[in-house]
Ligand SMILES: [Zn+2]
């Protein structure tokens with residue numbers, strides 16, 4: 001009687017192998033290779049795959065959207081910071097004595113303007 005029951009308990013995927021676990025989801029017997037521990041339960045690979053597909057679907061749809069939005073905002077802030085610091089650096093440069101002197105006696109450009117031929121055809 002016992003042997004008959006053991007023979008019945010064969011792996012669903014491997015009929016030649018003895019079953020060691022009963023999947024609580026599909027109520028089938030599986031060998032050690034075909035079951036995986038999931039949340040302190042021994043479930044078969046098929047049920048585990050369907051469980052993971054169900055649990056991963058929402059997170060796969062939500063996370064890329066959040067990641068893209070975060071990247072957009074982060075890159076915008078980064079670009080703004082770069083241009084802002086760049087602008088601050090430019091604003092700090094022109095009020096130096098060196099530039100003020102050059103603007104005072106800048107005769108180079110005015111001379112060139114004056115020597116331009118006025119009688120052009
Ligand atoms: Zn199962």
Ligand SMILES: [Zn+2]
Nearest residue numbers: 011014031034
């Ligand atoms: Zn098996």
